[in-house]
Amino acid sequence: MKILILGATGNVGSRTMKHALEAGHQVVAYVRRPEAVSDAKGVQIIKGDVQDSGALAHAAEGADAIIVAITGAVSDGSFMQRAVPDIIQAAKTADVKRIVMVSAFGAGDTADKAAWFMKLAYRTVLGKFFRDKAASDALLEQSGLDYTIVYPVNLKDAPASINAVAKPLDQVDKVPGMPTLPFTNVAQELVKIVADPESIGQRILITTAKGWKAKR
Template sequence: MKIVVLGATGNLGSQVVEQAVAAGHEVVAYARRPEAVPTRPGVSVVGGALDDSSALADAVRGADVVVSAVGGPAKDRTFMQRVLPTIVAGLEEAGVDRFVLVSAFGVGDTATKASWFARLVYRTVISAMFADKAASEAILPTSPLRWTIACPVNLKDAPALASETVKPLDEVGAVPGLPTLPFANAGRALVEIASNPEYVGERVLVTTPTGWRAASR
């Protein structure tokens, strides 16, 4: 499978690249600073900006799936709302319809499944960033893309856990506490999501093995 990674120089994007190569996929890393992407077998590096839909289209043409691990500046309250329409346009121009967007758990109505402490954090410390992510998420259902929205819990730079959990959010009743997942596990989960057509049209939780509770039936 040919996977294009947007935001390939970031903490999460670099792990998506690494985990995709480890799984045997062909990877294209699209980055504003291509020199910051380590050279390795199986990875092609393409330089370009996210607000250049034609350059993006050239980079993703022929790909099976595009994974956006783009975060944006913390102080920019409309970054994803501005960038995502250009990304969608680039994919449409290239004829690539499979797209995975990294959002976050706690964005929009996912916060109703969070603990009281986590909700407090979402409403205060990172409320502006999460509002931007929520607004950008709303763009995808109106697009022609076969999209998946991945909502990881809090991420950290730490040794990988033995496993991680990916669950459609409608199967999740609660996310207790404030679970934290290493970037490597999140990267591996995103490769799984990108490879699995069962996740098309879903918002999915990415968390630790114990960082979720099933919804009651």
């Protein structure tokens, strides 16, 4: 596949770029600062802003899929809502139907599955950030594109864990405690998900093996 990655200089996006290359995909990184892209051998780098839908559409020409791994500051309550409409428009202009977007566990109704203390944080201290995520997730769901939205649990910079799991949210009853995964695990799952047609139209939790409870 030819995959356009947005957020290739970030914690998740940079690792997704690496794993996509290792999986044999052709990778294009669309970034504001090309000099910040690390381990870029074999990657086509295009400079641009995600809110420039024309330039983004040009970068997406010929791509089979777009992976969106961008995020705003915790204090910015509208970054994703500003960016996602331009991303959707660019995808449609370039005739790229497949799009996988990284959200965050705690956005919207996913918070209902969290432990009470995490649910409180998601809706109060971090409320502005997670409301923005939820609103932009809804925009993508309504776009008509072949979307998948991914909801990772808390993330950290550490070697990959072997116990990560990806589960459709409609199979998940609860996410107990505060499970934490390395960024690399999310990147690995994204590369699998983008190539999996069964994931189209799904919202998927990425967590630890013990960081979820199934619905009965």
